[in-house]
Amino acid sequence: MTLILKTENLNKVYRRGGLMGGKSISALNEVNITVESDKPVVIAVVGESGSGKTTLAKTLLRLETPTSGRAIVYDTVVAGSGATPSKRDFLGLVQPIFQNPFEAFSRYRPVDAYLHETARRVAGLDEAQADRAVDEALKNVGLNYDEIRGKYTGQFSGGELQRISVARALIPQPKLIIADEPVSMIDASRRMIIINLFKRLRDEAGRSFLYITHDLATAYYISDYVAVMNKGQVVEFGPARAVMSNPSHAYTRLLLDSIPTTKSRWRPRVSRAG
């Protein structure tokens, strides 16, 4: 068994207001998650805005320092006390994919420059190797380097650009990819392309994903584990199918009941017009 992700009493407190009498907000409150598996997994983190999902992602990406506690990714302490890896080692282990691909890349720079830079700086490849790595990564997400080269963000659709973000994240061969709301800016009819891509990368390329979302339906479809967060706490954690088909916490049930399904209605709809 490999220890894929473990958080130990992870806390993050944001302070607001002056030195005295300020208000503190607990964005992460004693978060304890342990995922051990022989195979790469997709771990979904679901909850409302303000539940702490993004703070958890930022902490694991070392964009925020936890107030206390620590986080371990593939046997390496990445956040909190004892976090030792250098920036380059860390970025070779964990890579991010952000919500809005149009904001993740600059409008004034061709997108393949970012892929190249990741290959040179993070993966430490030389020019020729970097070219091959970029080509390989783009092939992995179903794109062709020749069609990407020299183009700017405005020349792509949101879905294509998000696939390029995935390709960029793949270049340093990370073990864990943290995707914060990766499909919420993408057309509903195109979302499944990204979701299925994650699934294929897990099964074929051996990458694990931390999939942060408020879309429970895709979380159910793709995830092996799910953590339900509310007000900074993980209120329910376990195998995805078990948690979502038989939720034990009231908050999980509330989330599930709020999904607009096409199976049963909240309120009767009678077409009164002819």
Place this chain on the structure above:
Amino acid sequence: MIRLNDLKISYRIGSRVIDAVDGVSLTIPEGCIVGIAGESGSGKSTLMKAIYGDIQAPMYISRGSIDYGFKGSDGKPVTTANIRDEWFKTISYVPQSSMNSLNPVIRIGKQFTDFPGTDRDKKRVLERATAFLGKLGLPAEVMTSYPHQLSGGMRQRVMIGLATFFQPGLIIADEPTTALDVVVQKEILMLLMELQEEMNNTILVVSHDMGVHYQVTHKMLIMYAGKVVEYGDTESVFADPQHAYTKMLIDSLPTIGDDSMRGVMASAAGAGGDRAFGVGTGLVEVKPNHFVSLANETAGVPA
């Protein structure tokens, strides 16, 4: 009632003309919620803008017309030429990401009294608005707050409050809940349905989420490549979709508890090389109140 007569809307960009909406003819009856679905670029927003009467260069009506079967606040029939006078009187618009459309430096109360069509007596408007927002589950303090002091869900309620306060006969809502979480989304949608039942007005809702459409609408309008490919009673459209594109939309998202992945596979197949759905000219009534564009329908449909 709104009738679209062979409506064609184009954009003129340089010497090129792009037809965003291409020959749409249909009738939207009064007193129902109509959902509009279709992917980006299918012409949904252009059609909504045209119905709202916000027609500005480079966009123009290149053929056909819109008949508004209702009278304006001055008693004259509403037409494309004078519809602007009805904005926020008998017709209102909830734009996309509307919770960010509130003026950030003006208190909510002032935003209610600032409307051109409002009663001159500001105090009376404020009292009525406070009572109205109370009905929408917002405390009286909201009236004296600035937008940034409210959560996204509260701001969205305020926007819906602003759009419905004047009891308009027609509301156009572009993705009214896209930026919200499922829990808040449900509250907002329930609120919209309650208000519509009370006022019995017409609401056009644009959304990507077929689940939202199923929950909220009485009628569905599916757009694809600038044309309406299917239009009918929601119950009938979901129970028995006629056009291949509609089927794909309904099947495209996974459902909790459904392990068959039938829908997911369908969408994966359609998503790769799409823009391949056949679109005919004009709608045919295949069932009572259920119209579909049938010509060449099987051509190029993904397997």
